[in-house]
Amino acid sequence: MIFLFNLFYQFGDALSFLLLAAIGLAVIFGMMKIINLAHGEFITIGAYGTVVSAKILNLPLPLAMMTGVLVTVIFGYALERIIIRHLYGRPLDSVVATWGISLIVSQSFLVLFGPSFEGLKTPLSNFQLGEYSYSQYRLLLIFISILILALLYVFFLKSNFGTLARATIENPKIAATLGVKVDKVYMVTFCIGSALAGLTGAIYAPTMTIVPSIGQAFIVSAFVTVVTAGASPFIGLIPAAGFLSLIQTSVTFYYHATIGILALLFSVILIIRFLPNGFSGLLIKLKK
């Protein structure tokens, strides 16, 4: 029984990590097809925003997290207006430009805040089951990550703006002829993606050491998950994250963490080769 809970916790922890890492990128890359190599840095900004407002402005944690998200949105907005908006439809160029941005941001954080910053205590406490102790917070994250994804699904698939956004992104020319302000729709969608990435940083900030490269830990997982999710990120994200965390958890269980990462990377190579439309493509095909 305890063994099962242990497995559930490990699996859920990996799952929520992948989901939260991917969620902002799912909007920006999965939906808008912008390859945002600065995604990790968005998460870093969210994390630092949270920690700095908690430590220096002495804000309570929930407010600090909201501040972290807000800072990230402002950054995302500025970035979109100055650079990203010129790169729609130029995928290879967006790779190069966003890589440049990621270098600028990560190194600037190193210069501004130094190699590490005082961290926060993980909220809630640990509990003991058998010979292991578990974090209540990280257990909570499992449910929070699924909740966020569900909200996103409802927003983009059911709400008016969500449908408008999806239609505009799919065919901006036609949307323009229907009077849609395509520019604004892209901008808002990008800001939503930024907010989500900032949220990931804010949520994980109290559980990690605060270093300028904190976002790097997320970016590989984020891309792997979004690519595996496939053409319709909101349908494919949970199966993708589930599949990948299953692989990562079991491989890490039998070998160790490095091999777990290797297994993840191999999986994404095989998925791109044999399932080019990802899990959402597979699900859509099965539904037929």
Added chain:
Amino acid sequence: MLKKNNIFIILVFTTLLLIPLLFDIYYVNNISYFILWTFISLGLALIWGMGGILSFGQTAFFGLAGYSFAIISINFADTFAVGIWAPIIALLITAIFGAIVGYFLFYGGIYDVFIGIVTLAITLVLETFMAQTAGPEWAIGNARLNGFNGMQGMPPIGIKISDSKFYLSGTGQYYFMVFLAMFLLWILYKIKKSNFGLILLASKEDRMRVESLGHNVKKIQMITFSLSALLAGVSGILYTNWGGYITPSSMGLVAASMPVIWVAASGKNDFFSVFLGCILLVYISQTLAINGAQYAIILMGFILVITTRYFPDGIIFMLKKYLVNKSSFKNKL
């Protein structure tokens, strides 16, 4: 009649050839370091500028070649001419591996951004794997892989005939690299003007149409990918010889981005701009790194962003065009 563009190229190479006569050996070795990175960049310019395929795998082949050279030469350290045939075999291994990856990508129907993701994944797999080979059980023959610290102590490139040593180092190494660069640039320009090059360029625009004209596009792309891997391998082996070591970090996330930065900023569509741009950019980042590696990297980041936004043809290429055109006194007569 010499074209203005060619005069510029001749000027640059003449300058390079004169450097050892004007500067001391420390300076020469430093410039050698800059030049050795040009080959991996030329390989990327081939597959990306001409082929339209952005690969993040160049550093994987760089590392593969470097490690292969180290492993083979350490194992046969006392065999005759190991400094000649070990690098050659390492290059062959790299080219074959490049062909295999190319086959997997193009015959598997993987294109556009997914090539970037898959090749980056392959590079990271190699880096992650090599970084955890620290224990003594990780050895091929006599050569321990040494995990994160990498390999050292491999024999130099060159040959020892009775008591005379002809090793690639110092001024000899410098001239070898310059002449190799000249030779390879000549070959690349020949490819660009050939039928093969035309098919590659057209495939960048419309793959299906090229196939519908009877050409086997997948095969041509695979061959090109293998060639660019080979060029990356040249850099890898020269690097290993230059410093006497090869480590997994040469295949890390930051290392993988460097060729992309150099090629994008220089002008991926022109081989000579890439050659010159790479030298200048490595020089700049080295100079800045003395004052703080973070500033060098921040500048690299800005160069990338500004180039993409304002100079999509590449800064060096546009500079070259400007200089070459400025020197024409009579345009139309």
Added chain:
Amino acid sequence: MSLLEIGSVTKRFGGFTAVDKVSLKVNKGDIKFLIGPNGAGKSTLFKIIIGVHSLNSGNVLFNGKKIEKLSLSERINLGMGVKFQAPSVFNELTIKENLSLATKSKSNQEIFNFLKKFGLENDQEQLAGDLSHGKKQWLDIAMCSISEPELIFLDEPTAGLSYEETKKTGEIVKSLNEKGITFVIVEHNMDILKQIAKSVAVLHLGKLFFEGTAKEVLSNNQVMNIYLGIS
């Protein structure tokens, strides 16, 4: 033996049958038009023959040889030429470069003479992207015919062309046909059909509805009704 034989070819996309047991024969020297309303399966059939789509059942024989398993470029090298619906010339290359991609053996003089047929011989160094729509269509046709294949497929070659340009296209096809090249042409335009068609096959809802000479098809009320959407 016919040059091209399509035997009971069927193609399904999910639950939708785009081509339903279609059998056709194309004889050497023919100019066969493939007509039918939108969605009739013409383009799909065309893509199956040249190898862009796979088929679910049936076979395709070229000069008596089965070609279903061959790739697009392999089929082309057997002696086919193809022009897709939208003019797919290489905009970033010159006209001369476009053509040198299409032929392995022609000399500059031969290319020049060939281009005269299309009125493009003086524009050789121009970028294909700068050409007018009509000239792009002709360059596209030039590219698929310069190596003098036995069989050429044209998918809506007159799309977007003026009346005059359409007539000229018909003349170009006719003169190439006189040199021995067989044509299969997917079209909507009845003028060019009247101008040059030797035989016509009508597709409707994925099936071969009617086959005959141009005159027979044009005077067939059922066919005209399908075309005008009444049926």
